Amino acid sequence: MASSFRSVDRRTVLRGTLAAGAGIAFGPLLFRGTAQAYAWSRTLTQGDSGADVTELQIRVAGWAADSAGHSRVGIDGDFGPGTAAAVRRFQTAYGLAADGSVGPLTQGKLNALEQSDGSTAHFDWSEFADRSSGTFDGGKLSVSAVKENVRRCMYKLEALRKKLGDKPITVNSGFRSIAHNADIGGAADSMHLYGTAADLDVPGVANKTVYQKAETCGFSGLETYSTDHQHVDSRADLGRDWWWEDGTI
Numbered sequence: 001m002a003s004s005f006r007s008v009d010r011r012t013v014l015r016g017t018l019a020a021g022a023g024i025a026f027g028p029l030l031f032r033g034t035a036q037a038y039a040w041s042r043t044l045t046q047g048d049s050g051a052d053v054t055e056l057q058i059r060v061a062g063w064a065a066d067s068a069g070h071s072r073v074g075i076d077g078d079f080g081p082g083t084a085a086a087v088r089r090f091q092t093a094y095g096l097a098a099d100g101s102v103g104p105l106t107q108g109k110l111n112a113l114e115q116s117d118g119s120t121a122h123f124d125w126s127e128f129a130d131r132s133s134g135t136f137d138g139g140k141l142s143v144s145a146v147k148e149n150v151r152r153c154m155y156k157l158e159a160l161r162k163k164l165g166d167k168p169i170t171v172n173s174g175f176r177s178i179a180h181n182a183d184i185g186g187a188a189d190s191m192h193l194y195g196t197a198a199d200l201d202v203p204g205v206a207n208k209t210v211y212q213k214a215e216t217c218g219f220s221g222l223e224t225y226s227t228d229h230q231h232v233d234s235r236a237d238l239g240r241d242w243w244w245e246d247g248t249i
Helices: 051-063 081-093 104-112 143-163 178-183 207-214
Strands: 170-173 197-201 230-233
Touching: 051 081, 051 104, 051 143, 081 104, 081 143, 143 197, 143 207, 143 230, 207 230
Parallel strands: none
Antiparallel strands: 170 197, 197 230
């Protein structure tokens, strides 16, 4: 369960300061200081497999369902029915023909959500860094593994943001080091230690609404909406059981 600890939003203060150190490989991507959109080499359709399908699944994982349910897009490199359904939802949301085929127009929309340093259009690495050290070190996984989990979380949050009517989302707490998590009284095996969790504030939107929309975004961990923030995480991606504290609402 996430701590109720909140921190001053540091998006403005830290925007871009971590990007210079983000030149590490995440699967098929290599993040550098210049724009480098993902190099889709083919149109993807149901039945395809490969590293490009894995990247597609990461980017549409937030479009896992139309309604609340324990649904998630498997990140397995196999373009099955679940991936196709998520693609169609993404296409509909972005005004594309919802045919489930990932060609140049859909690929262009997917790449438009990518910043040159590997973060996403509306979320920066600085927002997810440990609030004590400003890094992604000292957690339960390696720095590269933590940052990959953070990247995957960003894409789900892009979907959540879209479903909330493009309302800006503030990330109050993302990754936490073991030391910092202990200092603020976080759970011993908090999902924040793996980079797969975020505590959110959406000004002007009730936490209950955020919770309800998050139920369709593939988040397998949701803390109660009755606190001063909304916690979301992807614990099922780590092989953990689903946990929605308020159940399905």
